[in-house]
Amino acid sequence: MEVIVQKIKIGLLAFLVSGGILVANAATTTAQLPTMNAATLKTYDGKNGHKAYVALNGYVYDVSNVSAWKGGKHYKGMVAGTDLTSHIDESPHGPNVVKQLKLNPVAIYK
Numbered sequence: 001m002e003v004i005v006q007k008i009k010i011g012l013l014a015f016l017v018s019g020g021i022l023v024a025n026a027a028t029t030t031a032q033l034p035t036m037n038a039a040t041l042k043t044y045d046g047k048n049g050h051k052a053y054v055a056l057n058g059y060v061y062d063v064s065n066v067s068a069w070k071g072g073k074h075y076k077g078m079v080a081g082t083d084l085t086s087h088i089d090e091s092p093h094g095p096n097v098v099k100q101l102k103l104n105p106v107a108i109y110k
């Protein structure tokens with residue numbers, strides 16, 4: 001009997017801990033992100049000390065620390081503060097570049 005009670009306790013503890021991990025993970029998903037519109041995005045142009053943000057496939061990414069985006073400028077006339085979704089197919093790297101750079105979205109682009 002004692003053993004069964006012990007097992008139930010361990011099971012309950014494991015359940016609570018896994019639930020906690022799920023909640024902690026949920027907090028870092030995109031569901032909690034703020035939204036950003038085109039007018040606000042435009043201010044993150046990477047110039048004059050502004051951060052450099054770009055929109056891609058419905059999300060906004062901070063590229064301030066990406067050297068290829070220094071000063072808010074990139075290849076082929078791409079600039080920060082804009083939505084790049086319609087141009088990403090012109091790039092040699094494609095949309096996966098955000099994953100490769102381990103960039104997390106900072107906002108949902110609306």
Ligand code: HEM
Nearest residue numbers: 054056061063068075076078084087088090091092097098
């Ligand atoms: C979230 C958006 C983007 C990110 C984070 C990103 C990031 C990067 C990075 C890290 C590189 C490599 C830089 C280097 O090797 O010096 C690169 C190269 C490049 N990207 Fe992007 N990029 C983005 C969007 C775009 C878009 C929309 C275009 C559209 C034309 C583009 C065109 C290029 C080109 C032409 C290169 C140069 C490749 C080469 O000649 O080596 N990128 N990008």
